[in-house]
């Protein structure tokens with residue numbers, strides 16, 4: 001077993017599980033990565049947002065202050081796994097047929113393991129690049145980053161200064177095997193956690209005649225939202241994703257707001273979900289709580305909504321949509337409130353970093369080309385984009401990782417990565433460093 005595979009196994013076995021309400025103790029993964037970096041000459045900072053909630057930021061200074069700083073950004077926490085649905089123990093990191101099985105193997109402990117080793121190799125060789133190189137292994141990405149990037153941005157933004165950022169997702173092959181397309185995450189939808197509050201004038205549940213219950217009204221709201229199709233918005237990024245990554249003949253229909261739903265209806269399920277999600281704001285009720293008991297009707301109900309917005313859709317669009325969908329009568333009975341949100345974010349295509357990534361990938365897979373992708377979920381890259389950084393999700397997987405299977409594994413069952421992909425990914429980061437070292441002075 002090689003070094004990157006062994007490091008990934010240890011990170012999986014540390015089981016830093018983050019369900020948003022527990023303490024994942026990312027300190028165990030942070031300290032494991034620290035043990036790799038600490039013996040080197042890099043500057044290392046360790047930040048605890050709360051006991052156990054440790055993030056690690058290492059910096060290898062460059063020689064030219066005007067050259068861009070590159071950050072490799074990864075999170076060390078993972079989402080829970082339901083072991084009863086897995087074919088193997090999600091936290092044992094067993095190896096079968098060249099695959100390491102385990103929660104986080106793709107999202108994104110494989111990334112951060114290979115990033116850490118490539119960073120260590122760079123520093124150990126003692127070669128300074130023109131710009132700084134930063135390795136950030138952060139906590140709490142899986143619960144909207146309050147104990148990770150959000151905390152770091154607020155309290156230690158100086159540690160995170162970077163112009164170019166590489167983070168999770170991307171690098172999966174599609175298209176013909178002799179000319180693979182590698183996806184690059186360029187944009188993410190926004191995520192809003194919204195409360196819909198409902199009040200009613202209930203009676204006793206033994207004499208319900210003529211009284212109402214907040215739960216009943218909430219059920220009507222949930223039913224109406226469930227029947228609605230979301231608020232369509234075709235973004236420029238979506239047009240580019242389709243133009244570069246899909247059959248060009250599909251471009252016209254798949255970017256037409258009037259015809260998009262007919263396309264969704266005809267596609268098989270993984271594709272239909274992606275096209276549906278990436279072309280509109282989705283509003284999904286995920287939870288109802290009430291103040292009722294078994295024998296008292298509820299006076300108050302709160303529905304939680306998971307709202308995912310396309311870039312350009314804001315709070316007013318969400319409120320207007322929900323009120324319109326529930327109709328005028330129910331609309332008067334509801335009050336909307338934001339619990340938390342993460343804005344949609346994007347990075348342009350064809351930047352200098354994009355070209356560096358394409359050159360680096362081609363140095364390893366000569367016939368490869370890059371295609372843009374958008375995520376329906378949020379990642380920590382959004383914090384760096386808000387600072388003005390050029391940020392992409394990228395990696396380099398072997399042909400054994402199939403594009404259609406990836407969405408099922410991420411936050412799903414039987415997540416696994418092959419050992420060859422880890423070696424490719426480590427080589428990719430080192431090749432990117434090499435490209436930075438050879439960056440022509442006129443581009444600086």
Ligand SMILES: [Zn+2]
Pocket residue numbers: 075107108141168379
């Ligand atoms: Zn992730």
